Amino acid sequence: VFALGTDASRGGTPIPAYLYALGTVASCGAAVASASMFVSQMAFYNRVSDPKIGGTYMTMLNTISNLGGQWPGTVVLATKGAIEALPGKPNGFYGVALASLIAGVVWLTAMGRRAGRLQEEPRASWRVSVA
Numbered sequence: 001v002f003a004l005g006t007d008a009s010r011g012g013t014p015i016p017a018y019l020y021a022l023g024t025v026a027s028c029g030a031a032v033a034s035a036s037m038f039v040s041q042m043a044f045y046n047r048v049s050d051p052k053i054g055g056t057y058m059t060m061l062n063t064i065s066n067l068g069g070q071w072p073g074t075v076v077l078a079t080k081g082a083i084e085a086l087p088g089k090p091n092g093f094y095g096v097a098l099a100s101l102i103a104g105v106v107w108l109t110a111m112g113r114r115a116g117r118l119q120e121e122p123r124a125s126w127r128v129s130v131a
Helices: 017-048 055-084 092-120
Strands: none
Touching: 017 055, 055 092
Protein backbone atom coordinates (compact mmCIF):
# COMPACT_ATOMS: atom_id res chain seq x y z
CA VAL A 1 0.00 0.00 0.00
CA PHE A 2 2.91 2.38 0.72
CA ALA A 3 4.26 2.19 -2.82
CA LEU A 4 0.90 1.86 -4.56
CA GLY A 5 -1.23 4.49 -2.87
CA THR A 6 -3.49 4.45 0.13
CA ASP A 7 -6.87 2.88 0.61
CA ALA A 8 -9.63 4.77 -1.23
CA SER A 9 -11.86 4.68 1.87
CA ARG A 10 -9.31 6.84 3.67
CA GLY A 11 -9.21 9.55 1.05
CA GLY A 12 -6.11 8.33 -0.78
CA THR A 13 -5.67 7.12 -4.31
CA PRO A 14 -7.28 3.79 -5.14
CA ILE A 15 -5.15 0.79 -5.97
CA PRO A 16 -5.39 0.06 -9.71
CA ALA A 17 -7.33 -3.02 -10.80
CA TYR A 18 -4.36 -4.42 -12.73
CA LEU A 19 -2.45 -4.81 -9.45
CA TYR A 20 -5.25 -6.96 -8.05
CA ALA A 21 -5.09 -9.06 -11.23
CA LEU A 22 -1.30 -9.31 -10.93
CA GLY A 23 -1.64 -10.42 -7.30
CA THR A 24 -4.20 -13.05 -8.29
CA VAL A 25 -1.96 -14.41 -11.06
CA ALA A 26 1.03 -14.51 -8.70
CA SER A 27 -1.03 -16.31 -6.06
CA CYS A 28 -2.27 -18.88 -8.58
CA GLY A 29 1.28 -19.43 -9.83
CA ALA A 30 2.49 -20.02 -6.28
CA ALA A 31 -0.32 -22.53 -5.70
CA VAL A 32 0.58 -24.45 -8.88
CA ALA A 33 4.28 -24.49 -7.93
CA SER A 34 3.45 -25.68 -4.40
CA ALA A 35 1.21 -28.48 -5.65
CA SER A 36 3.84 -29.55 -8.21
CA MET A 37 6.52 -29.68 -5.54
CA PHE A 38 4.27 -31.72 -3.24
CA VAL A 39 3.44 -34.24 -5.98
CA SER A 40 7.10 -34.66 -6.98
CA GLN A 41 8.10 -35.03 -3.33
CA MET A 42 5.50 -37.74 -2.78
CA ALA A 43 6.59 -39.49 -6.00
CA PHE A 44 10.17 -39.52 -4.70
CA TYR A 45 9.05 -40.90 -1.33
CA ASN A 46 7.03 -43.58 -3.11
CA ARG A 47 10.05 -44.49 -5.19
CA VAL A 48 12.43 -44.90 -2.26
CA SER A 49 9.95 -46.40 0.24
CA ASP A 50 10.68 -49.91 1.29
CA PRO A 51 7.79 -52.16 0.18
CA LYS A 52 8.08 -54.13 3.44
CA ILE A 53 6.88 -51.17 5.50
CA GLY A 54 5.36 -49.05 2.72
CA GLY A 55 3.17 -46.23 3.97
CA THR A 56 4.92 -46.00 7.33
CA TYR A 57 8.20 -45.06 5.66
CA MET A 58 6.47 -42.54 3.40
CA THR A 59 4.75 -40.96 6.39
CA MET A 60 8.04 -40.70 8.27
CA LEU A 61 9.79 -39.06 5.30
CA ASN A 62 6.92 -36.62 4.84
CA THR A 63 6.90 -35.75 8.55
CA ILE A 64 10.64 -35.03 8.53
CA SER A 65 10.17 -32.91 5.42
CA ASN A 66 7.32 -30.96 7.01
CA LEU A 67 9.37 -30.31 10.14
CA GLY A 68 12.30 -29.16 8.03
CA GLY A 69 10.08 -26.80 6.08
CA GLN A 70 8.35 -25.17 9.05
CA TRP A 71 11.12 -24.02 11.39
CA PRO A 72 12.82 -21.53 9.02
CA GLY A 73 9.74 -19.28 8.98
CA THR A 74 9.71 -19.13 12.75
CA VAL A 75 13.43 -18.32 12.89
CA VAL A 76 13.10 -15.61 10.23
CA LEU A 77 10.19 -13.89 11.98
CA ALA A 78 11.89 -14.09 15.38
CA THR A 79 15.11 -12.66 13.93
CA LYS A 80 13.24 -9.86 12.17
CA GLY A 81 11.47 -9.00 15.43
CA ALA A 82 14.75 -8.99 17.35
CA ILE A 83 16.37 -6.66 14.80
CA GLU A 84 13.44 -4.27 14.90
CA ALA A 85 13.62 -4.17 18.72
CA LEU A 86 17.07 -2.55 18.48
CA PRO A 87 17.42 1.18 19.16
CA GLY A 88 16.88 3.35 16.10
CA LYS A 89 14.12 1.07 14.73
CA PRO A 90 16.04 -0.51 11.81
CA ASN A 91 13.98 -2.37 9.21
CA GLY A 92 14.56 -6.04 9.97
CA PHE A 93 13.47 -7.26 6.54
CA TYR A 94 16.65 -6.26 4.73
CA GLY A 95 18.96 -7.75 7.35
CA VAL A 96 17.07 -11.04 7.42
CA ALA A 97 16.87 -11.17 3.61
CA LEU A 98 20.64 -10.64 3.27
CA ALA A 99 21.43 -13.17 6.00
CA SER A 100 19.10 -15.71 4.37
CA LEU A 101 20.76 -15.19 1.00
CA ILE A 102 24.21 -15.69 2.51
CA ALA A 103 23.06 -18.79 4.44
CA GLY A 104 21.57 -20.25 1.24
CA VAL A 105 24.75 -19.70 -0.77
CA VAL A 106 26.87 -21.22 2.01
CA TRP A 107 24.56 -24.24 2.28
CA LEU A 108 24.48 -24.76 -1.48
CA THR A 109 28.27 -24.54 -1.64
CA ALA A 110 28.78 -26.92 1.29
CA MET A 111 26.01 -29.44 0.61
CA GLY A 112 25.29 -29.22 -3.12
CA ARG A 113 27.56 -32.10 -4.11
CA ARG A 114 26.27 -34.27 -1.28
CA ALA A 115 22.67 -33.70 -2.41
CA GLY A 116 23.67 -34.59 -5.95
CA ARG A 117 25.26 -37.84 -4.77
CA LEU A 118 22.08 -38.74 -2.88
CA GLN A 119 20.12 -38.44 -6.11
CA GLU A 120 22.43 -40.94 -7.77
CA GLU A 121 22.06 -43.59 -5.05
CA PRO A 122 20.41 -46.81 -6.20
CA ARG A 123 16.99 -47.67 -4.81
CA ALA A 124 18.41 -50.52 -2.77
CA SER A 125 20.47 -48.13 -0.65
CA TRP A 126 17.26 -46.51 0.62
CA ARG A 127 15.85 -49.81 1.88
CA VAL A 128 15.74 -50.61 5.57
CA SER A 129 16.46 -53.95 7.19
CA VAL A 130 13.44 -55.35 8.97
CA ALA A 131 14.32 -58.35 11.11
